[in-house]
Amino acid sequence: MSGFFDKLYSHTVAGLRPSPIREMFHLIRKPGIISFAGGMPDPEIFPVDLFYEAAGILKTQGRDVLQYGTTEGYPPLKEFLRTWTAPRMGRTVEDEEILITAGSSQVSDLLCWSLVDPGDLILIEDPSFLGVFLNMHNHGADFLTVPCDADGMMVDRIPELVESAQRQGRKVKLCYTIANFHNPLGCTLSLQRRKKLLEYAHRYGFAVLEDDPYGYVRFDGEHLPTLFSLDDQGVVVYGGSFSKILAPGTRVGWCAGNREIIRKMAVFKQGVDVCASLVAQALVYEYCRLGHLDGFLPRIVDHYRKKRDAMEAAMRRHLPLEEVSWVKPQGGFFCWAQTKSLDADTLFLKAVEKKVAFVPGKAFYPKQDGGQNALRLCFTFASAEQTEEGMSRLGQAMREMLPG
């Protein structure tokens, strides 16, 4: 009976924002298309044999890892992460401060369950990661958007935004930040701004979700201290993921935070999906235990550094430099190209005709009010040859849109 459910849908469905990317990806599933669109790892650098080696745990520990797991996560994996993350966390976090999740997307979902009532406000980089802010929107959150420059979120805007909201009786619950190698911008929050952001969080009493899927994928320079490690008051929840440092097909992520919030998130997780796939957690654990995470990660980083360099060189060669500018990312997956005047939606259609794809910037603006002239380019997926050819096609598409 078509339309049966129309009468039953929740208000959330009425307010659902269709993901523009979802529709777009139908357009670009064409043979021969070179894609800088999806934020996907390169399957060529997946450690297939090493991961298969880890599958031995399904035999040796099968009776344990085929059973239900505790909601908090597979204990050996939690134990591994406590030690492994210590250099970035600034200390060895306690067992009660870690929750294993179904990828780092779920960190945001569970934190919203715990914190967000309809109408609550979330401070967010403008632009930001679509998947997370659509979920936040579904939880009823509204956004206070903070613009970014090459040093990340312009945190000095926060006091005015928060105070103005508070004057209107609104609650600012959370600041969501991708501090390292931002998606989609590629920028990294400076140390000074990290400290400032925490100062504001403490002053105004909001929590911080530090979403760090790309943190370990740094090509140049030194790691900056995480917000989690700089925070002496336990207001930061740090979200990590194996998607970029091992493989996204595991769907294993984690978060670290104040034990009271971790406990609340676990209560929600129990109702949502009981626990992350124990089979997947065990495979990831065994891969780590065998030393492959530390052994293989440098190869992943090298691989993507070369790809970043290949894309940057191709951009310099093929794009109209009087029209396009970008900041070279020091890590992560993305380069954000800002044009002076090109309409990115029009350019997208023209590019797809020429068999090259990207994501128009508009998709990443929580309030759908920016990015008309910008492009997100993912440099990790296409091969060096594809990147060269794809950038040449993109440059042609841009030039055809320019006057004269």
Added chain:
Amino acid sequence: MSGFFDKLYSHTVAGLRPSPIREMFHLIRKPGIISFAGGMPDPEIFPVDLFYEAAGILKTQGRDVLQYGTTEGYPPLKEFLRTWTAPRMGRTVEDEEILITAGSSQVSDLLCWSLVDPGDLILIEDPSFLGVFLNMHNHGADFLTVPCDADGMMVDRIPELVESAQRQGRKVKLCYTIANFHNPLGCTLSLQRRKKLLEYAHRYGFAVLEDDPYGYVRFDGEHLPTLFSLDDQGVVVYGGSFSKILAPGTRVGWCAGNREIIRKMAVFKQGVDVCASLVAQALVYEYCRLGHLDGFLPRIVDHYRKKRDAMEAAMRRHLPLEEVSWVKPQGGFFCWAQTKSLDADTLFLKAVEKKVAFVPGKAFYPKQDGGQNALRLCFTFASAEQTEEGMSRLGQAMREMLPG
């Protein structure tokens, strides 16, 4: 900073009902305790070697299955399920009618996202499965509880409940039913009542969630037609799971339903966790493709039939039959023991002293208003020897509480 999050919690947290089972399980983690409490499969019957054999797919298809998957599920697994479920679904469902989920718990979570606004009503068996109704409660649902007898939900109560709610301007969105081998009751909804339930769903315009994790674990008699197969109007969402027919550590479940609701659920799933672990889905698929699901399932069913029989025999031998009654379950994991006068919470503490555990019935009542004298006994986990000894201890505990 202890207490930091107290000021930030959502209203949902304020209304969170702590799971009584969570606390209880701390009490029963003692050496030597025989547990009829958790609803866990017997690890002795996990197909460890066959599942390990399936891990070959991580090598042969590694570059595919370590990548992000589509939200709707791993296409080969969806294709397998279309065919495999056809006898129970009454037809081969379409690809767009299936969504792969993180266990069948997530089916309910995603359906609530799609349908439930705070204050909406859900018809539910009284008692029912705790994990699901706590999640529904978190989504803001209230419950219209329907009592059960040996033939399952007493569906004749539905018209009065729904009409009375509608007179008060309330919306009844959904009926949640575990029609086969109910958790915790062990009963099965009769064919006549299945038809009646659908008649009411069509008349009053509510959807039906048919949660069927135990459906394939039938010991005696013939399978009854699923509600999904009896429904000619597309109002039923059927939830299935590999937890009981393969192993829960996979956390792979699925649902089948009207394509419009499946599409909506997928949109929410994308924000919640992107997709179910593709690694886990691929392992499950390969296990199925190798013929092990069909090959091994009869052994699982035989194994649990023997355990059901062992528990029933031990109950007859050791429990005070003038005080305790039960209906022999035809499948599933649970037997519900109703006592005339024993307070199950007091009995629980006494039983734990004697090193045997069960779940007091109260935990399963959505409105916390029943089950004071009842026990849920899981017969799948403990060995036959443990069951004999455990039931002897439980009988002693009961007798100590009886007068004279």
